[in-house]
Amino acid sequence: LVSAKTSNKDPAAAAGEKDGGSSREEPWKTALKTTVVDMEVGEFRGHKVSVWDLLHSKYIPKENRRELLELYQAGELTLEQVKTVVSTIVSKAEAARAEQPADTSSPRAEPTATEGEDTPLQED
Numbered sequence: 001l002v003s004a005k006t007s008n009k010d011p012a013a014a015a016g017e018k019d020g021g022s023s024r025e026e027p028w029k030t031a032l033k034t035t036v037v038d039m040e041v042g043e044f045r046g047h048k049v050s051v052w053d054l055l056h057s058k059y060i061p062k063e064n065r066r067e068l069l070e071l072y073q074a075g076e077l078t079l080e081q082v083k084t085v086v087s088t089i090v091s092k093a094e095a096a097r098a099e100q101p102a103d104t105s106s107p108r109a110e111p112t113a114t115e116g117e118d119t120p121l122q123e124d
Contacts, residue, residue, distance in 0.1 A: 028072060031079055037087045041094035051079070054086045059093040 032052040039049050042059075055065050068085060071077040077085075 035079055035083060037083055039087065041091050051083050051086055054090055059090040060086065
């Protein structure tokens with residue numbers, strides 16, 4: 001008997017090879033690299049980004065990435081669930097980041113204490 005475990009005819013692996021990538025990429029990794037999300041936040045705005053790229057972006061902490069990959073590989077999360085979780089994390093992280101420097105760019109975040117400094121009503 002010949003073991004056909006090293007099947008280079010696997011469509012998922014073959015898709016990864018087209019890009020001149022590794023000759024034996026795991027099917028789960030290929031799926032993450034070929035599944036794209038249309039992101040509308042931050043540096044990804046207006047671009048289709050692979051779930052793999054989102055997972056490895058600055059928005060996903062290393063521990064979260066490792067946990068998501070483990071759950072996905074174990075079959076506890078579907079590709080769609082990973083896609084949803086990752087895009088949600090990126091969106092929330094970008095929203096939080098956008099609010100931080102708000103005191104210099106957003107008029108509604110102006111401190112009211114500085115405006116009240118020369119109000120004569122406080123003296124009466």
